Amino acid sequence: MRFMMLMIPKGYEKAAPGTTPDPKAVEPMMRYNETLKNAGVLLSLDGLHPPSAGARVSFSGGKPHVTDGPFIEAKEVLGGYWMIDVKSKQEAIEWASRCPASDNETIEIRQVFEMSDFPPDVQKAAEKFPDMQPRFNRST
Numbered sequence: 001m002r003f004m005m006l007m008i009p010k011g012y013e014k015a016a017p018g019t020t021p022d023p024k025a026v027e028p029m030m031r032y033n034e035t036l037k038n039a040g041v042l043l044s045l046d047g048l049h050p051p052s053a054g055a056r057v058s059f060s061g062g063k064p065h066v067t068d069g070p071f072i073e074a075k076e077v078l079g080g081y082w083m084i085d086v087k088s089k090q091e092a093i094e095w096a097s098r099c100p101a102s103d104n105e106t107i108e109i110r111q112v113f114e115m116s117d118f119p120p121d122v123q124k125a126a127e128k129f130p131d132m133q134p135r136f137n138r139s140t
Helices: 023-038 089-097 120-126
Strands: 002-009 042-047 055-060 063-068 080-085 105-111
Touching: 002 089, 023 042, 023 080, 089 105
Parallel strands: none
Antiparallel strands: 002 080, 002 105, 042 080, 055 063
16 A cells, blocks of 8 residues: 655745755654665655745636745645555554654655545546556555
8 A cells, every 4th residue: 555644844834945954854864764765665755845936726717827835825735755655554654653753743644546446437437548547556
């Protein structure tokens, strides 16, 4: 089962463009990332620039509307993510619990849909696009 662990750092919604992590926090986080990799559960990971450097595209009346960051109404934003492949939600929780996160960080865990999770009619609609199927279309 694939799970995305989403890092939500409080205050990051107000961070200026170019804000980077505290170097003191990077080393323990990299050791954690290495532990995930060595255990064979890490599929990918990335940190994200702050929302002030981003943009949102919303759709009203079928037309795109672009808003550049920062996003005043944002209360929580993503700072980064890990994509892991584990046997259960409980195992994903155990991995997230080992993260050397600070008091102002929360990790949200979300299971990724596998094709087998969908009903037959959805699978049939998607089978017309084999190149768009998840690379990890399996359960572990």
